[in-house]
Amino acid sequence: MSTGRESWRLLLKSKSGLIGLIITGLIVALIVASVIGVLPYDPITQHAASRMQPPSAAHWFGTDRFGRDIFARVAAGVANSALIAVVAVTFATIVGTAAGLVGGFFRGASDAAISGVTNVLFAFPPLLLALSLASVFTRNWFTIAVAIAVVYIPIFIRVTRGPVLTLREIDFVRAARATGQSRWRIMVAHVLPNITSIIIVQVTLSLSWAVLTEASLSFLGLGTPPPAPSLGSMVYEARTLLTLAPWTMLAPGAVMVLFVVGLNLLGDGVRDALDPQSRGRK
Amino acid sequence: MSVLTHPITRRVASAFGTLLGVAVLVFIMLRAIPGDQIIAQFGIETGDMTPAQIAALREYYGLDKSLFAQFFSWIGGLFQGNLGFSARAHLSVSELSANSLPVTIELAVLTIVLSLLIGVPLGMLSASKRDSIRDGFGQLVGLAGLSIPSFLLGSALLGWASAKFSYNPNGKAFVTLLENPWLNIQQMAMPALVLAFGIAAPIMRTTRTAVLEVRSLDFVRTAKAKGVPPRRLQYRHVLGNALVPIVTMTGLQFGYLLGGAIVVEQIFSLPGIGRQVLIGIEQKEYAVVQSTVLVIALGFVLVNLLTDVVYRLIDPRVRAA
Numbered sequence: 001m002s003t004g005r006e007s008w009r010l011l012l013k014s015k016s017g018l019i020g021l022i023i024t025g026l027i028v029a030l031i032v033a034s035v036i037g038v039l040p041y042d043p044i045t046q047h048a049a050s051r052m053q054p055p056s057a058a059h060w061f062g063t064d065r066f067g068r069d070i071f072a073r074v075a076a077g078v079a080n081s082a083l084i085a086v087v088a089v090t091f092a093t094i095v096g097t098a099a100g101l102v103g104g105f106f107r108g109a110s111d112a113a114i115s116g117v118t119n120v121l122f123a124f125p126p127l128l129l130a131l132s133l134a135s136v137f138t139r140n141w142f143t144i145a146v147a148i149a150v151v152y153i154p155i156f157i158r159v160t161r162g163p164v165l166t167l168r169e170i171d172f173v174r175a176a177r178a179t180g181q182s183r184w185r186i187m188v189a190h191v192l193p194n195i196t197s198i199i200i201v202q203v204t205l206s207l208s209w210a211v212l213t214e215a216s217l218s219f220l221g222l223g224t225p226p227p228a229p230s231l232g233s234m235v236y237e238a239r240t241l242l243t244l245a246p247w248t249m250l251a252p253g254a255v256m257v258l259f260v261v262g263l264n265l266l267g268d269g270v271r272d273a274l275d276p277q278s279r280g281r282k
Numbered sequence: 283m284s285v286l287t288h289p290i291t292r293r294v295a296s297a298f299g300t301l302l303g304v305a306v307l308v309f310i311m312l313r314a315i316p317g318d319q320i321i322a323q324f325g326i327e328t329g330d331m332t333p334a335q336i337a338a339l340r341e342y343y344g345l346d347k348s349l350f351a352q353f354f355s356w357i358g359g360l361f362q363g364n365l366g367f368s369a370r371a372h373l374s375v376s377e378l379s380a381n382s383l384p385v386t387i388e389l390a391v392l393t394i395v396l397s398l399l400i401g402v403p404l405g406m407l408s409a410s411k412r413d414s415i416r417d418g419f420g421q422l423v424g425l426a427g428l429s430i431p432s433f434l435l436g437s438a439l440l441g442w443a444s445a446k447f448s449y450n451p452n453g454k455a456f457v458t459l460l461e462n463p464w465l466n467i468q469q470m471a472m473p474a475l476v477l478a479f480g481i482a483a484p485i486m487r488t489t490r491t492a493v494l495e496v497r498s499l500d501f502v503r504t505a506k507a508k509g510v511p512p513r514r515l516q517y518r519h520v521l522g523n524a525l526v527p528i529v530t531m532t533g534l535q536f537g538y539l540l541g542g543a544i545v546v547e548q549i550f551s552l553p554g555i556g557r558q559v560l561i562g563i564e565q566k567e568y569a570v571v572q573s574t575v576l577v578i579a580l581g582f583v584l585v586n587l588l589t590d591v592v593y594r595l596i597d598p599r600v601r602a603a
Contacts, residue, residue: 119296120303123579123586125541128559132575135563136311212431216545219433220560235434242441249441253434260429 007197010273017269023262027255031082034075041069043076043229052245061251064234065241070251073229078255080230084141085210088148093203095149096156097195103157104164105187114157121154130213134222141224148213152206159202163195197274204270208263215256231256290591297587304579305360308572309353327369365577366569368562375573378558383577386547386554388459389477390539392470394532396478397485402528404482405489406521412494420486427483436476436549443472452550473550477543481535488531492524499523526597533589537582541575 011017033039041059047067055062061070103114121129133147167173168191176186217223218232226233231252238249328336340346347355359365365375408420444450451468459466496502497520505519544556551557555578562570 116299116303119300120307123300123304123583124575125538125578125582127544128541128556128575128578131544131559131563132311132571135571208429215431216433219431220545220548222563232433235437239437239441242438243445249434249438253438256434257430260431261425264425264429 007273011269014269014272016265017273020262020265020267020269023258024266027078027082027259027262030075030255031079034072034079039069039072039075041072043068043072044227052241052248054245055247055251062245062247064237064248065245070234070248073234074231074252074255077229077231077234077252078259080141080224080228081211081214081232081256082259084145084148084214084224085207087142087145088210088214089152089203089206091146091149092152092156092206093199096153097160097199099153100157100160101164101187101192101195104161105168105183105191111161115161118154118157121150124151126151126209127213127216130217131220131222134217139222139225141228144214144217144223147217148210151213152210155206156199156202159198160195163198164191167191167194201267201271201274204263204267208260208267211256211260211263290594293587293590297583301580301583304583305357305576306353308576308579309356311572360573360576365573368567368570370565370567375570375577378570379555379574379577382553382555382558383581384458385456385552386540386543386556389470389474389543389547389552389554390536392474393477393481393539393543394536396474397481397535398532400478401482401485402489405486406493406516408486408490409493409497420490424483424486424490427480427486430479431545432476432480433545433549435479436473436546439472439476440549452552456551456553469550469552473543473546473552477539477546481539484535485528485531488527489524492527493520496520496523526593529596530589530593533585533592537585537589540581540585541578 011021034043045068047063049067050059050063051067052065053059053063053067059069059071061074064070064073099114099117103111124132130147130151133150134144137143137147173186173190176190177183181189214223215230215232215235218230219236221233221236223232224230234252235249235256238245238252241248331339363376365379367374368378371378404420404423408417408424411417440450440452444453451465452472454465454469456469457465502515502519505515510519541556541559543554544560546552547554547557548560555574559571559574559578562568562574
């Protein structure tokens, strides 16, 4: 494992890491612009007079069939999906890492129980599990984030448990045990710091999947309820307008793909920077 | 090694345990739905019922019993093939699934064949000269496959084909392969292509990694030094040994397709098992939703089990262990 500063240097040196960082930075700027409200148009207010206008200086991405500014809607949609993705991945990281640590470190009954739950959650195709959970809850952005988090918890459990199993047998951990430190202390102070790079890599990669899952759910009508803009539902609504107003699908589609490409490249870069074994292998 | 302690036997036993857990989770989800079970089952029709009728239905469905008793009677029903009934379709969930599962399986098989045809050669091309232009090209296609969601590609492709060429075989009623093979293949072609674009990406990446890894092993150098012709070396020695991770990845993706084709089935109006879940959700027929989810999870677990067995058969190291 490399130190923090060294990792940053490696990340900026890797081509995919740098491009990923730039793209993600641009998207974050768009999100900030939307959240603090400096964009000229409101994403929800309808303007009957300016329906389905092609992209222009006034409306960079054109307008939709209700005369709403698509640029503002895309920005708000990205902000919304980023919020859901970040909350979902944070939740999955905390729960999954804790469970993986406890299972791998303590073994025995807790490990058997945690592995059992992991296997059960893995028995569902990911989108299907998110979909079934989303259909059970009353839908709002938070319950969608929870539904997506549940899908990613087993991934974090599996990613942490393996290395923890190896680490607990390594000399410095045994030495700590011999000095009489409590098992919880050893777990938090000695084992956890040694798996952070694995977790960081998994977090970056999971973010891009979470954005796609959220978009797929809202495309299917099971995401954030309207009129809040969401990239997936914007693509869905644009399906019938493809010939008349292609920008209604192209704009949200392109921004979504750009966002995911940025996160994927960033994930590859972070992995190369933090995990010397995978360098150049992908 | 006795049959009982054989790794495959243990793997099958753990698959059964997992399925039991899946059933419990699905049962909990079914019970967690806000509102009454009867409403969940009969939807708005409940509004027309008298309290006495609702009470009678509660008793009929065993909802007056304890949760524990309900779970076992539900499991018992599952074992007798009783997955519930769709009032809208006037068919049992078993009958619905018997119609929809073959559609999804056909789509999944076509998709996997296409993904292997795209992913494996592309991965080998990428690995043939690391960090070259062709490697960059392969990686770029892989990144696109991972980043472009199937709902976007599917909507754009369908919209473009029908607007530009007035071509939309999926606008016609769905036919099975036996009823009208030519139309069926046309109806399957676009959705399979859209899914394959996404699935070829992980297969491509796995192939690239595996080929690069195997090529760096000593036995390959030995074979090269012995004068094995390059083509034979590439296919027999390198690809042959890189197959294990590729097969594992393919099996995993095939399993995902059983439930992950939902979006594409919806866009192209294919009456597959994923669409059955969606229609169930739209019409609030939760019994249909949960039983269908259970059927899909069963398929997923079986495919993973099969992948594991195949993996043990093709990898002599695992076989010996």
